Amino acid sequence: MKEEFKKFAENIRLTSTQEAEAKTKYDGVCETLHNQYYETKYDGKTKLLFGSYKTKTNTRPFDEKQDVDVIFKIPQETFDKYDAYSSNGQSALLQEIKNQLAKSYSTSEQPKAWGKVVLVKFADNHHNVEVLPGLEKSDGTFLIPNTENGGSWELFSPKSQLDSFYESNTDTNGLTADLTRMLKTWVKNTSSLSFKSYELLNLLIDFLKSNYQSGTDYDNYYKLIRDAFQYLKLNCDSSIKSHVETAFNRSQNAFDYFEEGKPKEASEGYKKIFGNEFPLIKENPIKESKTRVFSTPNSPYAEL
Numbered sequence: 001m002k003e004e005f006k007k008f009a010e011n012i013r014l015t016s017t018q019e020a021e022a023k024t025k026y027d028g029v030c031e032t033l034h035n036q037y038y039e040t041k042y043d044g045k046t047k048l049l050f051g052s053y054k055t056k057t058n059t060r061p062f063d064e065k066q067d068v069d070v071i072f073k074i075p076q077e078t079f080d081k082y083d084a085y086s087s088n089g090q091s092a093l094l095q096e097i098k099n100q101l102a103k104s105y106s107t108s109e110q111p112k113a114w115g116k117v118v119l120v121k122f123a124d125n126h127h128n129v130e131v132l133p134g135l136e137k138s139d140g141t142f143l144i145p146n147t148e149n150g151g152s153w154e155l156f157s158p159k160s161q162l163d164s165f166y167e168s169n170t171d172t173n174g175l176t177a178d179l180t181r182m183l184k185t186w187v188k189n190t191s192s193l194s195f196k197s198y199e200l201l202n203l204l205i206d207f208l209k210s211n212y213q214s215g216t217d218y219d220n221y222y223k224l225i226r227d228a229f230q231y232l233k234l235n236c237d238s239s240i241k242s243h244v245e246t247a248f249n250r251s252q253n254a255f256d257y258f259e260e261g262k263p264k265e266a267s268e269g270y271k272k273i274f275g276n277e278f279p280l281i282k283e284n285p286i287k288e289s290k291t292r293v294f295s296t297p298n299s300p301y302a303e304l
Contacts, residue, residue, distance in 0.1 A: 013059070030044070033131070051069030097111075115148065180201055186274055203231070207231040225254075225270070
């Protein structure tokens with residue numbers, strides 16, 4: 001299944017053009033805010049990209065849930081202003097961020113503010129940007145707004161999450177990103193399954209650390225997928241266990257088919273897990289005949 005998994009990995013990864021389109025959008029959003037809150041020229045240092053667009057573990061085809069996660073670093077004086085509110089300054093901060101963005105993005109759907117972020121939704125519904133305003137502390141962590149229960153500031157450490165991913169991805173020679181994209185495709189292809197990306201990533205990092213510390217080749221992906229679902233089955237939340245067990249059973253069946261020399265049936269099994277992005281093998285290779293062929297015997301058995 002080497003070529004099929006290689007093609008599958010290519011099919012679900014964002015193209016360089018799509019990555020550039022995303023960068024144009026989130027840079028534009030952050031530059032708009034920078035110009036409102038800072039007198040200096042925008043150079044990108046007042047933003048911090050995190051999440052799947054930073055780790056490049058987002059997938060195609062797109063869906064409306066695939067947002068760009070970015071922190072806009074608010075000035076100290078802005079934080080102090082809203083921290084001094086007697087009630088829910090956090091909500092007031094998000095509303096101000098929303099209003100500032102609405103001036104420049106009025107042609108698309110109006111920015112929405114709730115919870116902790118402001119969402120800028122574009123007309124094409126691709127690379128929508130979730131802006132999380134936060135005050136950066138000296139240790140690289142952030143104080144971010146939470147509007148629930150009267151409002152509060154929460155400590156957020158995106159850099160530690162990114163460091164964990166990059167360490168794993170380096171050790172496994174890129175397997176962490178590859179496997180994450182594949183299993184995100186499974187999540188998208190599984191109706192009624194809610195599996196948060198950061199929870200999936202954390203489980204996969206632990207799995208790879210225990211089982212594939214230095215990565216593996218496409219030749220072994222059919223075994224990798226089976227092993228990954230087996231690990232998830234043993235460690236996932238009970239609320240999604242039935243979905244994981246179904247995927248594990250399908251991956252085990254596909255594994256068995258491939259071991260038996262039936263790649264067509266194996267590819268059909270993987271297609272049930274991952275959807276249309278997984279290539280389908282149309283027919284199994286023709287097996288060599290085991291019938292023995294005798295040449296004309298020598299004398300004295302040869303016909304006279």
